[in-house]
Amino acid sequence: MAPTASDSAPVEFHFDPMGRTEDLRRYSPGGYHPVVVGNTFDQDMTLPDNQRRYRILHKLGYGSYATIWLARDQASNAFVALKVTTAESSRAEMREARMLRQLAGAAEGPSTHILTLCDQFSVQGPNGLHHILATEVVVPLLTVLRPETSPRWRKSAARALASGVAHMHASGIKHGDLHLGNLGCAFPELAQQSEDDVMQDLDPYDITVVLPCNPEEQTPSLPAYVLSACNLGEYCRRIRLPERDPDIRILDFGNARFADDPASDIQCAEEACAPEVAFARVALHESKPAWGPPSDIWALGAAIYEIVSGSSLFYGVGIGEGLLDRMVALTGSVPVRWQTFWQSRHARRDIGHSSDSSHEAVDREWARRRDRLREKCADDADVDRLVALLRRILVLEPEKRPTIDEVVQDPWFQVGDNIAAPAA
The missing domain is CATH 1.10.510.10 (Transferase(Phosphotransferase) domain 1)
Known part of the structure; x- marks a missing residue:
């Protein structure tokens, strides 16, 4: 077997870069x-x-x-x-x-x-x-x-x-x-x-x-x-x-x-982890979950939120049940294929329905997010268009997300700052 980076590695050094460099x-x-x-x-x-x-x-x-x-x-x-x-x-x-x-x-x-x-x-x-x-x-x-x-x-x-x-x-x-x-x-x-x-x-x-x-x-x-x-x-x-x-x-x-390659050993940050990937990892323990272009659309929505607000939706949560909770809090509905896991999880943790995913709770969550986004948007109409776009993108079912062509034609990109759309 070929040696790897973990074999026979020096254990101690006289000088420690204290996290300023690679290991x-x-x-x-x-x-x-x-x-x-x-x-x-x-x-x-x-x-x-x-x-x-x-x-x-x-x-x-x-x-x-x-x-x-x-x-x-x-x-x-x-x-x-x-x-x-x-x-x-x-x-x-x-x-x-x-x-x-x-x-x-x-x-x-x-x-x-x-x-x-x-x-x-x-x-x-x-x-x-x-x-x-x-x-x-x-x-x-x-x-x-x-x-x-x-x-x-x-x-x-x-x-x-x-x-x-x-x-x-x-x-x-x-x-x-x-x-x-x-x-x-x-x-x-x-x-x-x-x-x-x-x-x-x-x-x-x-x-x-x-x-x-x-x-x-x-x-x-x-x-x-x-x-x-x-x-x-x-x-x-x-x-x-x-x-x-x-x-x-x-x-x-x-x-x-390539887009038609259905599954791979994807290594992504939690900020870029789409619900279908997180669920497959956490609930189904799949090492090579299926993912596709809609997974990029979810990540794009999270990235747009961070570019505008200056804060991440998911950073530091880790790819675990906490990430699934935060995703559901933004969307309010649990997909059919999640139901068995979701119900057993609530029963296992004896938390009933304390993770409030009602439409009212989701609206309150997005109202809070809107306040944060408003500080970095041009006006009220601009932030309302942005929130509408993000709520279209950040849905749990990949098949319900817009395509990238639909995203780039969204009113938020077309209205509000008189910037010509950049060439692809």
Whole structure:
């Protein structure tokens, strides 16, 4: 059996990055590739360092299955983001690249709201074979969405997101993990900056030396140090031209599948977890629940709510019975296929009907949500149209949700701020 990131991992280090970086123990066979500033990468890694195409400048972020780096394409002098996967997840990242290529080559043309893939290749390292995606640099949406962000900007971002989903679905692809953590904003102003200016204005390097307590565990699997991610959103605010409408990008297609692929081992955040997926996981204990484009529609509704209100409907709940409770509180009706589980759950917990899902209770819940949304909408008519849209989208039965074409034609997107709808 091939080694994995959990095998023979160093247990203790002299210096702890205290949650500011990826888990140091994942620098082991099957895990992260050891990357440091100044490293160079190329499809042909036999080239001398100074002839390889991509040079690492700073860290942009990390996740469970990859580290992401700001790099310079020395062939074009463009800035790019390099996503360097863990060895054990390379298959998923190859699927992501395939989906991005499919979307870029769609019959109706590429969408401006899907992340642009520039290059892809693999490198062999001490921890295994790692897939690398070179993409355009985007700013995480969560870092630029501020309390003072205007209603116009918020609606434009929501509209652009819906446009990107429309392109995905028209291309026969479903995303599976659509939430604000997987959204970014294009940053064309970065191309106007020199490398010297960028490196001076970005956050200084915050370095933690990687030194195992046991000298025998100082192996090539480990980098010499790990680096905290720079705050690209703050840098963007410092150098950006006057505020313009957001140019949204949908990211992270590692969960994406073709629309006619009925079931998969979907790994999604609770904010993006549709009721049919949550119910299959929690009540039926299915590891590969069936899901489809309507699952993206639910996630889109939750994302629109968060873009406008600044707060999440489901973050922190976890994918469990509490998530199902919150979903029912928004909709008021339990699907027929949920009834047996729902009744046994209430009997098991001796709670009777204390989870009030009456129409009156749901109306009260949405009245409370409306008050929160009103602070970020243009006027009363605008928030009423938005609540009507969200209540159309956030229904438990996938077959009762609107299609993405129906969503983008909704009055909330068409009325209220005189912004022309962005091209798909």
